[in-house]
Amino acid sequence: MFEAIVSLCLTLAEGPCRDQLLPGYEAETIEACTGSLAASPPVFTTLEAGSVQGAPMCKRAAEALDVTEVSPGVFVHIGRIEEPDSTNRGDVSNLGFIIGKTGVAVIDTGTARWMGEAMWRAIRLRTNLPVTHVVLTHMHPDHVLGMAPFAAAGAKLVSHANLPRALSDRQANYLESLDRLIGTKDFLGTQIVAMDTLVMDTFEIDLGGRVLEVRAWPTAHTGTDLTVLDKTTRTLFAGDLVFHRHTPALDGRLVGWRAVLEDLKAMDLERVVPGHGGPALDWPHGATAMVRYLSVLETETRQAIDAGARLGDAVETIAQSEAEHWELFEAYNPRNATVAFTELEWE
Ligand SMILES: [Zn+2]
Numbered sequence: 001m002f003e004a005i006v007s008l009c010l011t012l013a014e015g016p017c018r019d020q021l022l023p024g025y026e027a028e029t030i031e032a033c034t035g036s037l038a039a040s041p042p043v044f045t046t047l048e049a050g051s052v053q054g055a056p057m058c059k060r061a062a063e064a065l066d067v068t069e070v071s072p073g074v075f076v077h078i079g080r081i082e083e084p085d086s087t088n089r090g091d092v093s094n095l096g097f098i099i100g101k102t103g104v105a106v107i108d109t110g111t112a113r114w115m116g117e118a119m120w121r122a123i124r125l126r127t128n129l130p131v132t133h134v135v136l137t138h139m140h141p142d143h144v145l146g147m148a149p150f151a152a153a154g155a156k157l158v159s160h161a162n163l164p165r166a167l168s169d170r171q172a173n174y175l176e177s178l179d180r181l182i183g184t185k186d187f188l189g190t191q192i193v194a195m196d197t198l199v200m201d202t203f204e205i206d207l208g209g210r211v212l213e214v215r216a217w218p219t220a221h222t223g224t225d226l227t228v229l230d231k232t233t234r235t236l237f238a239g240d241l242v243f244h245r246h247t248p249a250l251d252g253r254l255v256g257w258r259a260v261l262e263d264l265k266a267m268d269l270e271r272v273v274p275g276h277g278g279p280a281l282d283w284p285h286g287a288t289a290m291v292r293y294l295s296v297l298e299t300e301t302r303q304a305i306d307a308g309a310r311l312g313d314a315v316e317t318i319a320q321s322e323a324e325h326w327e328l329f330e331a332y333n334p335r336n337a338t339v340a341f342t343e344l345e346w347e
Contacts, residue, residue: 270283319333
């Protein structure tokens with residue numbers, strides 16, 4: 001497969017630069033790609049135009065993301081259970097796509113533009129149908145920052161009604177910190193674009209003979225959580241409402257998260273794709289470890305508050321019995337204990 005790219009540089013004088021994918025010109029031959037580029041040249045935004053070096057050109061397609069087909073037409077890329085760094089280049093969260101008869105929907109887009117581009121290639125290796133929708137399961141940067149190539153290709157971006165505000169409050173921080181963690185060369189071109197559809201309750205996406213139900217949840221993992229149900233295979237993309245292997249990360253409300261998990265457990269599902277780990281968990285059995293962790297976190301946080309413990313001391317002891325069950329425990333459990341303590345202290 002051949003694809004169109006343009007060289008995008010941080011500063012035209014010194015770089016760094018990277019090949020930015022121009023989605024939609026993929027072809028079997030370089031001549032066909034070059035022909036379609038000439039027939040309908042790309043239009044750059046003012047912002048991009050200042051960073052583009054040279055003319056768009058066609059070359060052999062770069063690397064596609066690895067994906068697993070967890071049920072017919074449902075594909076998942078499994079992120080590493082790691083913090084983003086220059087070695088994994090931010091490939092630390094699960095993303096997926098679902099192919100219908102008339103279109104494709106993407107669920108989450110990764111930590112940087114390159115992941116959205118590599119996901120686009122993974123889709124193009126399997127179908128030529130248009131990507132009609134991209135659903136962002138919540139505001140965290142490892143799930144949303146690869147969105148721009150899909151928007152450029154004409155996909156509608158779908159999020160929780162609270163996401164635009166939440167993301168605009170945090171975007172400067174997210175973009176700066178991920179650029180530093182991953183490295184500018186791999187992060188170049190990453191940008192946040194406007195949402196097209198905001199979901200307050202539920203929203204249906206019809207992919208042709210295949211309907212997805214998007215559902216917005218009360219504050220749980222974050223204040224912007226959405227799930228995507230493929231009704232055909234009863235596969236639920238849970239985003240970070242469900243963690244597997246990776247220590248759960250609390251950035252919303254502990255009590256709310258526990259209630260949402262009970263609702264998820266009651267759903268009649270074949271499998272759940274978690275935001276980290278997996279790629280697919282049996283259900284409701286797959287909820288067991290999460291339910292236990294959040295229960296221990298709440299019980300021991302309440303005990304610490306009732307005993308008059310200071311926050312700084314309490315975070316050292318809360319939920320320590322869970323350490324053996326989770327990866328990245330030291331990075332996430334103290335933060336979770338802090339959020340839980342602050343929430344429950346003022347109840
Ligand atoms: Zn998250």
